[in-house]
Amino acid sequence: MNSFKKLSAGLVAAGVAGALLTGTVVAPAHAANKKIAFVMGAESDPFFQAMKVGAEAAAKANNIDLIWQGDPSEYSPATQIPVVDQVLALKPDGLVLIPTDPTALQASVTKAKAAGIPVINVDTRVGDLTDVLSFITGDNADGGAKAADALAKAIKWKKGGSYQVVVGLTSATATTNVARLNGFSKAIAKKYPGIKIVDKAYSQSQPAKANTNVSNWLTKYPKLSGIFAIDGTNAAGAAAALQAKGLTGKIALVGYDAYKTNVDLIGKGVFTALVAQDPAAEAKLAIETLVKFFATGSKDGIKAEVVIPNVVLSKTTSKADLAKYTYVQK
Amino acid sequence: MTSEQGVKAFAKKLIGNQQFLLLLVWFAMIAFFSAFNSIFFSTAVFGNILLDWAPVVLMAVGQTFVIISGGIDLSVGSTVALSGVVAAFQMQYMMNAGRNQWLAIAVGTLVAALTGVVIGLVNGFLITKAKIVPFIATLVTMGAASGLAIVYSGGAPIGGGPDKAITLSVPWLGPLSSPGIAVIFIVLICGLFLHRARFGRYTFAIGSNEFAARSAGINVNRHYMKIYALSGLLSGLAGMYFYCRLGSGAPTSGYGGELDAIASVVIGGAALSGGIGRITGTVLGALILTTTTSGLIIIGVAPDWKQVVVAILIAAAVLLQGLKSGSRGGSR
Numbered sequence: 001m002n003s004f005k006k007l008s009a010g011l012v013a014a015g016v017a018g019a020l021l022t023g024t025v026v027a028p029a030h031a032a033n034k035k036i037a038f039v040m041g042a043e044s045d046p047f048f049q050a051m052k053v054g055a056e057a058a059a060k061a062n063n064i065d066l067i068w069q070g071d072p073s074e075y076s077p078a079t080q081i082p083v084v085d086q087v088l089a090l091k092p093d094g095l096v097l098i099p100t101d102p103t104a105l106q107a108s109v110t111k112a113k114a115a116g117i118p119v120i121n122v123d124t125r126v127g128d129l130t131d132v133l134s135f136i137t138g139d140n141a142d143g144g145a146k147a148a149d150a151l152a153k154a155i156k157w158k159k160g161g162s163y164q165v166v167v168g169l170t171s172a173t174a175t176t177n178v179a180r181l182n183g184f185s186k187a188i189a190k191k192y193p194g195i196k197i198v199d200k201a202y203s204q205s206q207p208a209k210a211n212t213n214v215s216n217w218l219t220k221y222p223k224l225s226g227i228f229a230i231d232g233t234n235a236a237g238a239a240a241a242l243q244a245k246g247l248t249g250k251i252a253l254v255g256y257d258a259y260k261t262n263v264d265l266i267g268k269g270v271f272t273a274l275v276a277q278d279p280a281a282e283a284k285l286a287i288e289t290l291v292k293f294f295a296t297g298s299k300d301g302i303k304a305e306v307v308i309p310n311v312v313l314s315k316t317t318s319k320a321d322l323a324k325y326t327y328v329q330k
Numbered sequence: 331m332t333s334e335q336g337v338k339a340f341a342k343k344l345i346g347n348q349q350f351l352l353l354l355v356w357f358a359m360i361a362f363f364s365a366f367n368s369i370f371f372s373t374a375v376f377g378n379i380l381l382d383w384a385p386v387v388l389m390a391v392g393q394t395f396v397i398i399s400g401g402i403d404l405s406v407g408s409t410v411a412l413s414g415v416v417a418a419f420q421m422q423y424m425m426n427a428g429r430n431q432w433l434a435i436a437v438g439t440l441v442a443a444l445t446g447v448v449i450g451l452v453n454g455f456l457i458t459k460a461k462i463v464p465f466i467a468t469l470v471t472m473g474a475a476s477g478l479a480i481v482y483s484g485g486a487p488i489g490g491g492p493d494k495a496i497t498l499s500v501p502w503l504g505p506l507s508s509p510g511i512a513v514i515f516i517v518l519i520c521g522l523f524l525h526r527a528r529f530g531r532y533t534f535a536i537g538s539n540e541f542a543a544r545s546a547g548i549n550v551n552r553h554y555m556k557i558y559a560l561s562g563l564l565s566g567l568a569g570m571y572f573y574c575r576l577g578s579g580a581p582t583s584g585y586g587g588e589l590d591a592i593a594s595v596v597i598g599g600a601a602l603s604g605g606i607g608r609i610t611g612t613v614l615g616a617l618i619l620t621t622t623t624s625g626l627i628i629i630g631v632a633p634d635w636k637q638v639v640v641a642i643l644i645a646a647a648v649l650l651q652g653l654k655s656g657s658r659g660g661s662r
Contacts, residue, residue, distance in 0.1 A: 043480065045485050046486035049484050073480055201627065201632070206580070206582045207487060207576050207578075207582065207583065208572055208575065208584075211576060212378070212623060216378050217627070219374040220627070233580075236576060236578060239577075243497075243577065244496060244499040246500065259487065260486065260489065261486065261487050261578050264490070
């Protein structure tokens with residue numbers, strides 16, 4: 001096990017070195033160009049793919065050399081920490097970090113600070129933001145609350161009625177999942193008495209697992225009114241279950257994350273509403289903030305925390321807006 | 331022999347019969363879950379169980395051949411992911427070109443199957459020509475295939491294919507959907523291949539004693555190639571099954587599927603040392619696995635407990651095997 005860990009750490013190191021090598025070969029570094037390292041959560045998530053598009057555009061516009069790194073598929077501190085260590089060894093001028101765990105990645109921020117490298121957190125954050133220049137995020141609690149509003153509207157909530165809803169999650173601990181569920185539960189408790197969350201389950205980012213959960217819920221709760229799918233993969237799995245059981249439009253489905261496949265299903269009436277974030281804008285702002293800091297060397301005019309609002313997409317959303325907020329894919 | 335002895339001998343034989351025991355375990359599970367929530371005993375829930383069962387059993391049947399031959403195939407889950415994504419792109423392309431939906435589904439199925447066969451042949455090549463042990467060879471293709479699936483798809487589920495794919499997953503024959511019926515046919519054919527044909531006899535022979543099989547004139551290397559190609563083919567079809575279920579090809583479909591497949595085979599009574607195994611055991615093993623998943627959801631227990639239940643079943647199955655081989659050794 002130990003030697004396996006060493007091996008994988010070695011492979012990561014080789015990968016990062018390789019990326020740097022090819023980076024310098026393809027685009028000979030201009031003497032003046034600053035380097036920004038961007039370490040994200042999991043390459044396999046379209047959310048981060050959309051973020052990459054925003055980061056690359058902002059880097060190009062500001063003559064920045066971008067080092068984009070992260071684990072291919074696993075959203076976990078165990079795989080992310082070695083990547084951050086290797087990236088710091090490349091001595092970037094700035095680091096954008098999406099910590100996969102608030103506690104485990106704190107030491108990496110301290111390490112960067114000690115090396116004189118400014119750090120920005122995007123999407124998720126470390127526990128102590130003292131050494132973080134700025135924290136840029138989508139508002140997950142607000143997204144959860146907006147989802148509750150959309151769901152209540154879709155099931156035609158009335159005072160005195162009683163409604164069963166279920167929530168499909170990816171993990172019990174991911175900060176985004178927790179914040180969205182909190183926002184959702186609070187809004188329901190406060191504004192929509194009578195709606196009851198009767199079940200929850202985890203899909204570990206797999207649409208097929210989410211599909212199994214929802215298929216069984218549809219059998220277990222014949223009077224189910226609505227489903228809140230907390231992220232893109234849960235949304236995909238729940239949408240398929242509704243379609244296969246012929247319940248499209250009969251049970252309200254509110255999803256999260258504007259994957260292209262999910263946005264397409266709004267038009268078909270499978271999704272009542274879809275809460276979209278703007279990952280490209282988050283990444284762009286992170287790069288621009290660092291560029292500003294490079295130029296002035298001071299924290300003046302840089303906000304410690306920036307919240308980028310969510311957008312609710314539904315059947316009434318214009319085609320142009322649907323296209324604008326769909327996560328860009330390769 | 332007195333009649334009492336006869337009854338005892340019969341009872342002993344039944345207990346020694348893994349399939350019979352598995353059937354008992356399965357019935358006990360159904361009784362247990364139904365006692366908690368009567369809705370469990372319904373066609374709809376059985377439909378949910380079979381929905382999950384079909385892709386697991388496809389991977390597990392291929393794995394049965396591999397394990398009986400003394401090998402292991404860790405790449406089946408990743409093969410599901412990659413073949414699903416490749417087929418999804420093919421079908422998306424055909425729909426954009428205005429082709430017929432059914433034609434797109436047929437071609438997609440073919441493409442998924444071919445992708446699986448290619449991965450299986452790479453496994454076979456690594457094992458027979460490069461002389462890499464199956465565990466490492468298939469570990470290599472497992473990583474490569476899942477990585478390619480992510481790179482190729484950009485991480486997102488690939489949609490935009492034929493709408494009719496998802497409607498195929500609607501059960502129409504009791505709890506069975508069309509893809510489910512197709513899977514049952516495939517499993518039947520594979521069962522005949524394993525237990526009634528030369529292909530199966532060779533597989534058992536190689537797994538029992540590779541050297542003796544070689545001496546008997548069996549082209550062992552070619553047979554290995556065929557076995558791994560079959561495992562790849564069935565996993566590729568499982569990839570297409572997931573496509574029909576989700577209406578899109580997701581690069582995370584089949585994640586961890588190799589563990590479900592191996593667990594089904596081992597619970598079904600096959601020995602990882604090779605030479606022993608039955609398709610009926612594998613079929614029941616997979617059924618017990620997916621019944622656990624649905625059951626836990628219906629009675630409202632976190633499905634994570636499934637892993638614990640499966641672990642206990644594997645331990646019991648292996649223990650039983652040890653007891654059986656032990657008693658056989660003692661009688662000699």
